[in-house]
Amino acid sequence: MTLKQKQYINGEWVDAKSGKTRDIINPYNQEVVATVPEGDETDAQAAIAAAREAFDQGDWATMPATERGKIVREIADFIERDREELARLESLDTGKTVEESRGDMDDIAGVFHYYAEIADKNGGEIIESPLPNSISKVVHEPVGVCGQITPWNYPLLQASWKLAPALVAGNTLIMKPSEITPLTTLKTFELMEEAGVPKGVVNLILGAGHDAGAELSTNHDVDLISFTGGIVTGKKIMQAASTNAKNLALELGGKNPNVIFADADFELAVDQALNGVFFHAGQICSAGTRLIVEESIHDDLVEALVERVKQFKLGSGFDENTQMGPLISAEHLAKVEKYVETGIKEGATLAVGGSRPDDPELQDGFFYLPTIFTDCTTDMEIVQEEAFGPIITVEKFTREEEAVQLANDSIYGLAGGVFTNDVAKAERCAAKMRMGTVWINEFNVYFPHAPWGGYKQSGIGRELGKLGLEEYTETKHILQNTKPEPLNWF
Ligand SMILES: NC(=O)c1ccc[n+]([C@@H]2O[C@H](COP(=O)([O-])OP(=O)(O)OC[C@H]3O[C@@H](n4cnc5c(N)ncnc54)[C@H](O)[C@@H]3O)[C@@H](O)[C@H]2O)c1
Numbered sequence: 352m353t354l355k356q357k358q359y360i361n362g363e364w365v366d367a368k369s370g371k372t373r374d375i376i377n378p379y380n381q382e383v384v385a386t387v388p389e390g391d392e393t394d395a396q397a398a399i400a401a402a403r404e405a406f407d408q409g410d411w412a413t414m415p416a417t418e419r420g421k422i423v424r425e426i427a428d429f430i431e432r433d434r435e436e437l438a439r440l441e442s443l444d445t446g447k448t449v450e451e452s453r454g455d456m457d458d459i460a461g462v463f464h465y466y467a468e469i470a471d472k473n474g475g476e477i478i479e480s481p482l483p484n485s486i487s488k489v490v491h492e493p494v495g496v497c498g499q500i501t502p503w504n505y506p507l508l509q510a511s512w513k514l515a516p517a518l519v520a521g522n523t524l525i526m527k528p529s530e531i532t533p534l535t536t537l538k539t540f541e542l543m544e545e546a547g548v549p550k551g552v553v554n555l556i557l558g559a560g561h562d563a564g565a566e567l568s569t570n571h572d573v574d575l576i577s578f579t580g581g582i583v584t585g586k587k588i589m590q591a592a593s594t595n596a597k598n599l600a601l602e603l604g605g606k607n608p609n610v611i612f613a614d615a616d617f618e619l620a621v622d623q624a625l626n627g628v629f630f631h632a633g634q635i636c637s638a639g640t641r642l643i644v645e646e647s648i649h650d651d652l653v654e655a656l657v658e659r660v661k662q663f664k665l666g667s668g669f670d671e672n673t674q675m676g677p678l679i680s681a682e683h684l685a686k687v688e689k690y691v692e693t694g695i696k697e698g699a700t701l702a703v704g705g706s707r708p709d710d711p712e713l714q715d716g717f718f719y720l721p722t723i724f725t726d727c728t729t730d731m732e733i734v735q736e737e738a739f740g741p742i743i744t745v746e747k748f749t750r751e752e753e754a755v756q757l758a759n760d761s762i763y764g765l766a767g768g769v770f771t772n773d774v775a776k777a778e779r780c781a782a783k784m785r786m787g788t789v790w791i792n793e794f795n796v797y798f799p800h801a802p803w804g805g806y807k808q809s810g811i812g813r814e815l816g817k818l819g820l821e822e823y824t825e826t827k828h829i830l831q832n833t834k835p836e837p838l839n840w841f
């Protein structure tokens with residue numbers, strides 16, 4: 352592998368100060384695919400110092416936004432150029448199919464292009480001042496030094512949602528990818544160096560969350576922390592960030608409802624119910640794991656889903672026939688198995704799946720069969736908690752209001768879907784569903800122009816779109832008195 356297996360701090364490729372390393376494992380067969388530094392808080396402190404100096408003393412923050420946009424556009428071009436290499440690295444690291452990874456790389460290049468395009472369109476404005484002889488100006492400035500922490504399921508996609516807007520807005524940053532999936536983020540730091548991002552502006556630290564990551568959320572030289580990951584970690588970060596009242600952006604988990612009415616296009620609903628969950632083996636924050644189905648079509652729908660699920664081809668992400676890869680790790684597989692045991696204990700009926708596959712070729716990987724539970728109710732853990740695996744729970748409803756009430760019965764509010772051919776009904780439901788994204792006759796679609804984020808405990812703030820850029824800016828009001836005179840009060 353030609354990839355640099357180092358951290359990137361202050362424009363240098365470096366090992367961990369402790370000298371420690373971590374093996375990166377392919378979840379398909381547990382082979383070691385890379386060995387990278389295992390950084391800790393001392394590496395994080397060095398990276399924070401570099402980012403602080405680059406922000407306070409360097410010219411990145413003050414250079415014309417058009418110039419920053421050009422560099423970010425070049426990063427997008429390099430991602431397109433190296434698409435295949437990046438996609439293969441992502442699949443090696445996560446186990447997802449190369450076809451999915453190629454799609455991710457296209458989305459990622461799109462994110463860098465989008466922010467490059469709007470880099471110089473976030474100018475300030477002159478507002479009407481109520482005071483005579485004055486000019487009132489509102490300007491947008493970078494927040495400063497940004498800590499960015501990403502998860503393992505969409506390693507580079509989630510990184511791109513943070514890197515591109517932070518850069519075009521003029522911030523400096525320290526990124527810490529998940530310790531188990533750093534490879535495509537590493538490669539992208541090579542590309543950012545090639546594109547000419549100045550020394551100290553972008554820094555990469557590797558290592559576990561509880562030390563390398565925790566330092567980013569506690570250190571007082573960090574002005575903003577942007578985190579994507581689980582709800583438990585998110586709450587810890589929120590608490591740590593309070594010590595210097597950092598700006599905070601949280602993209603957390605979801606337990607996403609997919610409401611299917613009897614008048615929906617049946618084949619479409621079946622297909623999207625499967626797509627909505629089983630891509631990347633259900634390891635998607637917005638997976639539509641809670642099917643909420645109108646009673647009159649419940650049995651037919653479940654039967655159709657089960658038939659299709661039985662045909663799934665599990666295997667290596669590098670085999671073009673594979674539809675679903677493994678889970679990310681042994682630890683995560685154990686967690687998914689535990690949730691299935693809980694579902695059974697709670698009285699849900701296992702319609703299909705519910706175990707590891709017995710195919711001898713899959714025994715070295717962290718595979719789990721696609722699983723469907725019926726007879727589910729909202730009081731069950733299996734319905735309320737994010738298992739983050741290939742599991743669907745099915746609940747029934749008879750009335751529209753009941754469907755919406757079930758959909759909203761969750762601590763989460765990331766995303767949801769509605770399938771119906773009645774446009775007015777779809778819009779009524781979408782208006783009442785308390786989620787950051789609602790899809791109508793669609794599922795799991797996102798693009799750079801539209802904001803992404805959660806209601807309730809699914810997060811704080813938005814990524815993507817113009818709001819995703821605003822997260823990385825402070826807004827300043829400048830009032831100029833053009834005819835100053837003393838008040839002579841004192
Ligand atoms: N809302 C979204 O857009 C979105 C997108 C992708 C994933 N997710 C969520 O991510 C979760 C899965 O990812 P995960 O298992 O990697 O999550 P996680 O919370 O375990 O880890 C995420 C990141 O946080 C770091 N971390 C762990 N403890 C930390 C601490 N104390 N301080 C600072 N950093 C720490 C980890 O090293 C990793 O880089 C799921 O809940 C999923 O829904 C959400």
Ligand SMILES: C[N+](C)(C)CC=O
Nearest residue numbers: 504505634635636637
């Ligand atoms: C935000 N998304 C859907 C790309 C990945 C969630 O895990």
